[in-house]
Amino acid sequence: MRVDTKSPRETPEDDHVALAVEVFRMLSDATRVRLLWAMLDGERSVSELAETVGKSPAGVSQHLAKLRLARLVRSRKQGNQVFYRIENSHASQLVEDAIYHAEHSSGGFPPHHRPHPVTGSRTKSR
Template structure:
């Protein structure tokens, strides 16, 4: 939708700055970051995600509801089971970039995105 104006939206006066802050606020929760990392390559049920992030299914469901409202995750129903997956690569990229920034900050990595041939 905004492909033609992409460079225009990347200015300090962009109408999307406040929405970007909301995205960062949503991702400022360790459980949601772990959920996104778990969903990087897989479609998973609430129970499977709960096992992975070591939280109760109820807690994970609440986090998934927030991620669904923000359109970061989507669902697929199979009988009575619901499977979650990332809607697109944006949330994945944000979380991976944040993890790589954290690693870089503490000196555990020296590679940069431009040095990587493959982006997650």
């Protein structure tokens, strides 16, 4: 008989569960997922993000404000421009994993397993 050496997971605190629910609520909007995806490679200005997702800067700013309140992104002002980046590696991983899970769920050979056209290496090994 095999005995698990892992200790059982502790029950998360109520405020952590509430924040996790808020994070998933923020990820339930396609524009916000696209904005987060666009920031995976680094900081972007509101105007760059608006162009990337094909939305108005004002609309994008509203989405970014919600993401900031949910602690998924942080902002930095430089002159009259505001730049956003993903808050931390956990938020980045959450977005990547959600998209990669969707790619696996849709069948076929997921794009993140295909060789990169320039380097020839796979983008991820998941």
